[in-house]
Amino acid sequence: MREYFMDKRNIILAIVMLGTMMAAVDSTVVILALPVIVQDLHTDFFTAIWVIILYIFVVLVLTTQLGRVGDKVGRDKVYNWGFVVFTIGSALCGASPNIGSLITFRGIQSLGGAMMQSTGGAVIADNFPPNERGKAYGFTSIGWNVGAMLGIILGGIITTFIGWRYIFYINIPIGIVASILSFKFIRAKEVTEGRFDIPGTVLLASSLSLISYGAADIAGEGLVLKNEIMILVGLIVFIGFLFVEKRVKNPIIDFSVFQNRVLTYSLFASFFQSLGYLSVAFIIIMYLQGVRGLTPFQASLLLVPGYVIASLIAPFTGRLSDKIGSRIPATLGMGLMIIAIFLYISIATGINTPLIDIIFASLVGGIGSSFFYPANNSAIMANARRGIYGGVSGLQRTLSNMGLLLSYVLAITISSLTVPRYVAFEVFLGTYNGKIPAQFITGIHSALVLGAIILFVGLVLSALRGKEVRSNLASPTS
Known part of the structure; x- marks a missing residue:
């Protein structure tokens, strides 16, 4: 047992899991804290939403470039320093005196997140052979789901009982430990030549x-x-x-990657999954807090089971994709996420539907994500050429984050089309004093239906990607 935990590859995998967990904690924890941040910093919803959007925005713009930088100067340098920048940014966010400084420091934090996201997949590909990457990405998926779960649980508890600033401070001890381990164990396998x-x-x-x-x-x-x-x-x-x-x-994006059908379809399946599904938690949390009047802590408890089940299943689904390929598990995962959206639609019909149904819907969505993420990530890196791991990893994160940003934009825009914008924002924040307009519930339904349609496009791409032959791909050197 001791030899297993001391194996260098497993230590590296644990470090990447920590990095993934930090990013996930910060994404979910801010969603729950948004109404409190608005009130405490005396700002408005549209200004405060940039605390979420700027993070996605910076990561989106920088991931492809930083992935290429990692290929050329060493993925270890980009990844390791990403921990440091992210941790410093988190500390500054927690100490922000006003909304302007919070948004600014969030930009620093997001730079660190971009450094880690753009090279994390490549670090795994550097250290695990193709026939083991599904299992490895399954464990990184645990990092994401545990982080998202911790973000929701801790975010709900901290925001309700302590204060929103500590949702950023929780990254500091994790970041310090992860930075020390990362600099000690993660070393670049190779760098590529050529100018920027x-x-x-x-x-x-x-x-x-x-x-x-x-x-x-x-x-x-x-x-x-x-x-x-x-x-x-x-x-x-x-x-x-x-x-x-x-x-x-030496282009930023090596367009030859799109000659590989499995890689191309997997990349765009990732984009459509982000575009169609990643704002669903935002919509449901705002429904629970704004329409149903729940506290952040109460809302968090209803969504936790989905993250728990996803964390438990992900290693097994990742191992399954190593054995049978990624197409079936990833496509099944997309289908389950579509079902989860329609379950949420049936729940958000008013203000009296049983809240326990949220738990069941979150379980279905969590199982779907545990099938999709490890399999799809594994397919992407298994079909990337060794010399451009960082570039492909960065391209994947760019597409995913573009989908994530547009997902939030579509969710907010469509759900607020049927009512005056100020009414929609006040409902989101839980500060609307009148009767919730029936048209607003219709708007939420429309946003969720659009998400399901977009996910179906991703499901089709996933099903048509073809079957990769991993035995023909070179394994990384030890």
Whole structure:
């Protein structure tokens, strides 16, 4: 037993799990604390929502570039220092005196998150052979689910009984321990040669920034000329980026990866899963707090079972994908998440439906995520060429985070189309004093139905990806 825990690969896996857990804790804990942050810092919902959106925004813009940086200067350097930056950012967030500083420090924290997210998958691929990566990604999925579960539990308890600032402080002891272990054990297997693609980096960052900010602005102001122009210009800049990338020797995105069908379909399945499902927890929590009047702690308890079951199942589903391939487990997972959305729709029909039904829906969704994430992540890295692990890992995180950002934008925008925007924001915050408009419940249903439709697109891509042959892929050197 001692030899198992002292095995270097298992230590590295535990470190990546810790990094994944930190990111997951911070994502769920902020959702629960948002209403309290608004009241304590004397701000409004649209300003406060940037505490969530900016994190996603920065990670989205930087992951592909940082993945490539990791390939060239060493994935260990990018990943290890990511822990340090994330921990410092967390401490600063907790000490923020106002909403402006909180959003600023959240940007620092998100830089650390981007450094870890862009290279974490590549670190696993560096140290585990293709026929064992499903199991490894299953354990990192445990890190995500345990982190999300801890975020919800601790977020509910801390926000209700102690104060929202401590939701950021809980990252500090984890970050210190993880940083020490990471610098000691994680070493880059190799680096690739070639110059940085500075023009491509500038164009891609500019394009994603314009599109992301424009999309986020829609959530707060609706569709207006300003955000329409930003998105249009962003798309034009992206076309310019594609034109440049076709003509440089060391492009940020190696477009040859899209010649592999399994890899391409797996990447876009990840995008549609994020786009369709990752705002569901946000919608349900705001429903429970805003419409049903639950405290953060009460709302958290209803969602915990889904994360618990996902944590228990993920290693087994990851091992299953190692044996039979990723297509069946990932597609099954998508299907279960669609079922979970329709269960949530049936629950959010008013203010008197049994809350215990939330637990059942969260269990179905948790089982679905435990099938999808390990299998899909394993398929992506198993079909990436060894020299571009970091680039592919960063590309996956970029697509996932683009889906996550747009998921929040769609959820907020669609659910508030049927009522005045100020009413929707007050309901989200639990500060609306009048009778909840029936149209608002209809808006929540519409947002959830759209999520199910988007997930179905991802399910089709997952089913059509084909079966990868991992025995033909090279194993990493020890």
